[in-house]
Amino acid sequence: MKYCLVVDDSAVIRKVARRILEGLQFRIAEAEDGARAIDACKGEMPDAVLLDWNMPIMDGYDFLRTLRQMPGGKRPKVVFCTTENDIAHIARAMHAGADEYIMKPFDKEIVASKFHQVGLL
Amino acid sequence: MTEADFNFLRMLLHQRSGLSLSAEKRYLAESRLGILCRRRGIEGLVPLMQLLRVGGNAALESAVVEAMTTNETLFFRDHTPFDLFRDVILPEKLAANAATRSLRIWCAAVSTGQEAYSLAMILDDMAGRLAGWKVEIIGTDISSEVLEKARQGAYSQFEIQRGLPIQMLLKHFHQDGDKWQVSERLRAMVTLKQHNLLDPNGHLGQFDVIFCRNVLIYFDVPTKARVLAALAPRLAHDGAFVLGAAETVIGITTTIVPDKEHRSLYRDGRSGKAQTAVPVRPYNPPRAAAIGSLRS
Numbered sequence: 013m014k015y016c017l018v019v020d021d022s023a024v025i026r027k028v029a030r031r032i033l034e035g036l037q038f039r040i041a042e043a044e045d046g047a048r049a050i051d052a053c054k055g056e057m058p059d060a061v062l063l064d065w066n067m068p069i070m071d072g073y074d075f076l077r078t079l080r081q082m083p084g085g086k087r088p089k090v091v092f093c094t095t096e097n098d099i100a101h102i103a104r105a106m107h108a109g110a111d112e113y114i115m116k117p118f119d120k121e122i123v124a125s126k127f128h129q130v131g132l133l
Numbered sequence: 134m135t136e137a138d139f140n141f142l143r144m145l146l147h148q149r150s151g152l153s154l155s156a157e158k159r160y161l162a163e164s165r166l167g168i169l170c171r172r173r174g175i176e177g178l179v180p181l182m183q184l185l186r187v188g189g190n191a192a193l194e195s196a197v198v199e200a201m202t203t204n205e206t207l208f209f210r211d212h213t214p215f216d217l218f219r220d221v222i223l224p225e226k227l228a229a230n231a232a233t234r235s236l237r238i239w240c241a242a243v244s245t246g247q248e249a250y251s252l253a254m255i256l257d258d259m260a261g262r263l264a265g266w267k268v269e270i271i272g273t274d275i276s277s278e279v280l281e282k283a284r285q286g287a288y289s290q291f292e293i294q295r296g297l298p299i300q301m302l303l304k305h306f307h308q309d310g311d312k313w314q315v316s317e318r319l320r321a322m323v324t325l326k327q328h329n330l331l332d333p334n335g336h337l338g339q340f341d342v343i344f345c346r347n348v349l350i351y352f353d354v355p356t357k358a359r360v361l362a363a364l365a366p367r368l369a370h371d372g373a374f375v376l377g378a379a380e381t382v383i384g385i386t387t388t389i390v391p392d393k394e395h396r397s398l399y400r401d402g403r404s405g406k407a408q409t410a411v412p413v414r415p416y417n418p419p420r421a422a423a424i425g426s427l428r429s
Binding site for chain 2: 097098099102103106112113114115118121122125126128129
């Protein structure tokens with residue numbers, strides 16, 4: 013079973029994402045900001061990260077840059093999932109090493125489509 | 134909607150578009166035609182059906198057909214046909230058509246355009262190999278409404294997230310308010326025309342590739358046979374014909390037959406790439422078949 017880390021400061025979003033991803037046969041862990049997500053990755057590097065942009069302490073962009081420099085940090089597929097829905101943010105995320113980008117609001121079909129595109133399904 | 138009105142509607146749809154509306158779809162008809170009534174200022178389904186029964190209103194009949202047509206589509210829907218196009222069909226056609234340097238593709242039920250633009254994106258990514266080639270993508274649909282949306286090439290955030298890889302979005306779209314606009318380069322590659330698949334189609338010319346996906350599933354067997362009989366002469370002798378994953382020609386026609394190696398890919402029955410043709414059994418409609426009951 014693949015392991016996905018859901019990183020979002022909204023408990024509601026984390027709960028929705030967990031339900032969707034568990035339905036897609038992922039094992040889930042949650043983190044409410046980038047710093048806690050880095051700690052989680054030090055414990056066990058995930059196969060996938062579903063990543064919000066705007067979060068306290070460490071935002072998604074800084075998390076991604078830090079993750080990619082960690083040992084084994086290039087391996088996880090990182091899918092941004094954010095309300096930052098403009099082309100400049102998307103381009104910035106992809107340049108920083110994101111694999112896919114989901115614009116909120118999202119549903120199961122969108123998550124499945126994006127995870128399929130990066131080879132997670 | 135009364136039983137008699139619903140049966141009249143089914144007959145009308147079948148005659149005008151070949152669409153087979155099963156008996157359990159009455160709720161769908163009431164819902165979609167209710168919207169049509171509100172848009173056109175018709176007071177309800179009863180007056181609408183009266184207008185249709187009087188006849189002579191081609192525009193209203195077309196609007197009813199459009200309202201009852203399923204137009205669901207996605208960018209790169211089902212993935213496999215587009216992998217097939219990029220990895221099997223295109224290399225084959227690039228070799229076979231090297232002398233003419235021409236490639237014609239028909240999306241036979243293009244709906245709101247996502248399939249045609251998905252193919253255009255694949256072709257655009259191969260622009261280097263296609264330099265000097267004349268490439269045409271013709272998209273047809275029975276519905277003028279969906280064709281207008283396809284022409285505009287503007288999609289919602291929800292539409293562009295279903296199937297479209299983000300790198301393709303960055304490369305081929307720009308943001309326009311809350312819409313995502315297909316690039317002019319892609320739009321210039323796609324020509325859109327209104328066409329009923331049951332109508333004569335000689336004016337469209339011949340095609341190297343025909344995509345006719347998720348269309349036949351809405352037709353009964355005799356209508357499927359009519360559609361395939363109409364499409365087959367438009368396919369080049371060494372062309373590629375792509376159906377939806379849930380569709381087949383087996384038992385319907387031998388003019389288009391399955392490819393020897395690839396699922397969903399079909400060939401001209403005379404082509405060497407085709408499997409040995411499966412004989413067509415005579416079609417014996419069941420006693421309660423849609424057409425029979427419609428005419429009763």
